[in-house]
Amino acid sequence: MPAGSEGFAVAASTGPTMPGRPVVTGLERRYRRLLLAYPAAYRRRHGDELITTLLDAAGTDRVRPGRRDTVDLLRGGLRQRFRLPVGKAPVAVAVFAAFVFGALGAGTGSFLGWCTTPPLRVDQSAAQIAGLAIGEPYVGGFSRDDRWQLRAVKVEAVDPRYIAGWTSTSAAARFTAAGWTVEPTGPSAFTANRGTLRTWVTGPLPAAENPAGVVMWPDPSAAPVSVVIWPAEPAAVTAGVVTGWLAGAVAGWLLVAWVAYQLRGDRSWARRGTVAILAAVAVLVLFRPVLWTYLLIVTGAVLSPDRWGPPSPVYVGFIDSDAVAVPLFGLAAVAAACLTAARARPTPSHDPEDLVHS
Template sequence: MPPTGDALARRYRRLLIGYPRSWRRARADEVVAVLLDAAPPGRTRPTVREAVNLLRHGLRARLGRPGSRTVVAWAALTAVICGLFSAALASWAAWQTARPLPGRAETTAIVAEVLPGYEVGEIRPGSALFTFYTQPLRPRNVDSLLLGDGGEYQQGATEAAATGTAPATQQEIIALAQRRLGETGWRVYAPHVVPEAACVVGGCASTGGPRDVSLMARRGDTGFQLWLPAERSVNDTYLTVSLSRAAPPAALPAGIAAGLLGAAAGWLVFGWASRRTGRPHRAANAVSVLHTFTLLLWWSPVLLAAPQTLRHHLDEPHPVWHPLWEWLGQPSLLLFFVVGAACALCGLGLAALPRRDADPLHTTALD
């Protein structure tokens, strides 16, 4: 038995935490003794390679697949995606604590504060913090969310428009807005210019024509966007102000807490199913296939949406960041999540079937 007071022995024992408790009780002393015998004189800490190997093999044993080289990676992918979806759901719930969107009176006051002397003739208050085709999401919209229209579930905003002949140029209006926003306590971002572009099958290219300009700012939980089109629209709109709300304070802690809990639950459920379906389980192959399909369906939207959303955030200022679920491709690709969840539930149901070695008749026949 290795000396328990030896620092190296204690550190080796800590690295065996990945192994199941029953395994540690039966073999920990033997393994630590072998490691100590192989260690050179004077060593006080395990090498990085030893630490990684002990943790990796321990997790494989805990997951019921000591001979598998990929089970830890599968478990990690499952835990991470479960954590991300849990965090997104919790942050969505926390969003419901945000203040309602600015009404007509608040919008009029902000426009008068930022653009004194400019009259907005039309104010369209947002109907909800998040809307589906500008309206609150309702149960009857679920089929549309599933069948390709999920991208229309977007953050709501209150909009005000000024029509007629612009009393100043784009540059003058932007300069006025920047100065007034800074004077009234807003955090102002650099103007974003959108050049006119012509798009063909191979992509889009600037034509060198007129440019739309937007200016964004934030004060407290309110996001501000001023949009100046290069050419007036059909209804002679030359200026649009959009006001939105930022994520409430509860969104971040709720997302972190739910993400950690979801990741832990995903790991534990995967470990249970992995141990249950070790050979000779009658549905082992089916459970593996269903699990593969689940991860493919759940990770594909993330791998598609996250880079695009990041690129979008880098291309233009964002006083109010897009919510977490949009980074995960939801609800734009909600059907992928639903089908993946169905595969996961079927796999767990099959994993719960009795093992063959638990069947008394099967055991008797083998004997």
């Protein structure tokens, strides 16, 4: 043993050692922490071998892992966690799971982003906005679309009235004079923006000349004035959707990789069949909310739906008030499949790629 190595081993140990037990140095403990980047099964099969190789290469004068060793271990651990069994089916399932859980993560990020803005309330300002729209004091009530999370997606005047001589041009001029930014969206509609509020105003169409005397029912020139108010989308929503989607996609891929390796080599066909059935049920149940979530993402990113009224937040794809139990049932099926897979007893892998760790 080289001179000075005894002193290093004693200094690096955490306390007294038992006779016959090897001294655990601080360097070894740090290496073992880095090995947590690898899956547990991989650590059981190759952890001691890796630690021995790393300690032999480190020498006796090193107390912390080098930068190169740290990067190699973390990179190798992530590669092992993201690896899938050989074949096209695991890759297809992992990609699908990434899209499903990505949608769920995007919805969660959208909801958390909306939580950064104060809830929309019906107060005196709502009545003032409605008064600007109709051109006289508004004394009616408002309806709230609260969904299940008690955060109003929109507030709408429930007592619209036909205002003789009303035009969108005059209404837009009143909003502009009050400090709103107005954007026309049709011959008798416009969107007004100010601060954290958006307002959509629609009213009767201008009376058109009708020399043929054709009677139109209902008469579009006698329509009431409609006022809808909703909060402006905070900047945190976009960041939440992107971050949530990435986190969900990664989680979905890792979940499929874990289940696939759990079931690989397991001799219980009943267990495998149960996992497959539960996964199919989850796919069927989650198909609608996943599709709806991606449609909301694309619509919000491409079409600017607030030109025609309040857009639906991305999170309503999964937690809509009319079907909040549906995604919960699908996620319950996923959880049941994972619990079933956790009981599998996979055979030890002899894949040569398992030996690659850097």
